[in-house]
Amino acid sequence: AQTVTQSQPEMSVQEAETVTLSCTYDTSESDYYLFWYKQPPSRQMILVIRQEAYKQQNATENRFSVNFQKAAKSFSLKISDSQLGDAAMYFCAYRRRTGWGEKLTFGTGTRLTIIP
């Protein structure tokens, strides 16, 4: 079974600074997706970034980027120029690539606080 681990229950960062959220996972599959989801106080789950395991290049979406280390099974999220609106719970998630509508396995989450 796949597992996703987020070892940082809470993180804080000064506004405009950079913060990195950690995630490790365990799987025997070779083809899969990894995701970071954001859950603000509204509790609406929002996709932040997606990485396909077969791609060596790290995904980037504006101020968000990942450091994907496949051999180490590590998938960290870097948020640059942190903004107050980035305050939320962040969940790392895993999904097998093959299969129609494969389920997501979530980590326990990291609560990110932005200090003005």
Added chain:
Amino acid sequence: GAVVSQHPSRVICKSGTSVKIECRSLDFQATTMFWYRQFPKQSLMLMATSNEGSKATYEQGVEKDKFLINHASLTLSTLTVTSAHPEDSSFYICSASKPGQGGVWRSTEAFFGQGTRLTVV
């Protein structure tokens, strides 16, 4: 992006009654939807996978008779909490997988509903 609508957003019901939560994919057809439960300050726990036209697949430990799932069409899945008790109070979230582009059968992204906060009194 795609839109998944969940209704109601909040519901309060009396202990012993049943409550139905709807999850709709508004601009795409979803053969598979997922139902999650989230306790305060915790992660999302998958309850079941809802498959259009067939029985739902429940995760281990989830009571099938208490949490009834029906996926009668390609755009609608419902979760009915039967004989609700205070311990069923929680935040319930659905998601739907949008089909991949170009006829590829693999979906690449899950879209989430807004969630339903259920309070059983």
